[in-house]
Amino acid sequence: MADISCTEGVSNETTGNASSEFSLDADFQYSLFPVIYSIVFVLGLMENILALYLLCCRVKHMSHSYVYMVNLALADTLFVCVLPFKIHYHLNGNNWIFGDMSCRVTGTFYYINIYLSIAFFTCICIDRYVAVLHPFTYIQIKVTHYVLVVAVLWVVALSIAVPLILGGPLHNCGMRNTTACFENFAVSSWTYRMAPYNILALVFGFVIPFSIILISYPLIAKRISQIKRSVRKRKALSTIYIILVICTLCFLPYHLTHLLHFLMRIQVIQNESFTKLIYKMRRVTLALVSFNCCLNPLLYYYTSSSKQWLCNFRLRFRSQVVYTVCDQKLDKFSYVYKLQQRPGEKQHPDGIN
Structure with missing residues (x-):
């Protein structure tokens, strides 16, 4: 995984070559990370728990691809659960106090979320591509095929996570006498030990999946645009735009800077x-x-056709006006009368006196 063993650096980190050595500092991270992670923790936890409940229990009439969305929401929920530890870590000057094993677990889940999210986005992309351009093939795909794909993705993710969790110890930052978590590897470790992880993660974790998304979605959008205006067309286009926006805003900047970081x-x-x-x-x-x-969760909402996503709280007030269609005695239509119900007088079930 990209930078899986060396993530957020401490403010006084050093790098150098044969002739010089200089410090790397970013003191703003001590306030940036706690603020951002706190917002993500509150919103992400509420949104994804609600999404899991609705996707598993309430939402109906969804395609088999809901399997991808359930697992994407599950990966996001695991991710937000480790954020309180990282918030404490950054608030205390990047000093980890929770022990070696917890550092490995939280750091691993942090990056598992990134690459599982990209993988599930790619699966949704391929699913939409087949559904739109090859509909007869699509109807032959069963839900068991989706479950098999998801199982393979989780097995691959866990097979990478286990060696990292059982790997080497934390690294001490001597300058401030703090314990760093998932960072400060020597140049030799980056050159030999971490290079395969970073190269494979950049190529197979981002470049190839993102290329599939960029190539497939314009073809899907072009085919959908030929369909007459409908609710399904609008939802399909919304799904495309949401995935492109998430990849462009969140994953693309991260991997571009990570490539530069790896070269550094x-x-x-x-x-x-x-x-x-x-x-x-x-x-x-x-x-x-x-x-x-x-x-x-925006993706779950626009993909689902169920009204269960809407939280309808109905406030019942006593009606103040009654509309009549026809007054047979006066032979007039569409009169509006103020409701002045007499004591003991019953109202018609449909609201018309």
Whole structure:
């Protein structure tokens, strides 16, 4: 996984080459991360728990692709559950006090969410592509096929997570005598140990899935645009736009800065000013990528045709006016009378006296 063992750096981190060494600082992260993560935790937890409840218990008349959405909401829920630990970590100057194993678990789930979200987006994209351009093939796909795909994705994610959770210990930051979590690996670790993780994550975790999304969705949108105006057309286009917006706002900036960050760590980029800028940009995109779990419920809403997403609270007030269609005695139509119900007089069930 990209940068899976070296994430948010402490403010006084060093990098260097054979001739020089300079510090990397981003003191704004101590306020940026707690604020962003607090917002994401509150909104993401409420939205995704509600989404899981509605998707599993209340929403009806959905396609088999709801399996992807349920698992996407589950991954987002696991992600927001680790945010309180990261909020405490950044509030205390990037000092981890919860132990080695909890650091590995929280750090792993943080990045599992990123790549599982992209994977499920890609699955939804392929599902929509087949449904629109190959409808006869689509009707032959069963829900068991979706469950199998989801199982494979979770097995792959967990097979990567287990070695990371059972991996090496935390790394101490000597300058401030703090315990860092998932960061501060030496240049040799980046060059040899972490390079395969980062390259595979960038290529198979983002470049290929994002390319599929960019290629498939214009074809889908073009085919949908040929259909006459309908509710299904509007919902399909809304699904396309939401996924493109989430990928563009959350995942694209993160992976672009991560690529630069990786090149900086293996000392391909050695310019001091540019290195410091990359380091600060990465802090911002790490915070920005977490917003995806707050935006994903929009996808569930626009994909579902159920009215259960709407929380209808009906306030019952006594009617003040009554509309009549016809007064047979006066032979007049569409009169409006003020309701002056006499004691003991019963009202007609449909509201007309």
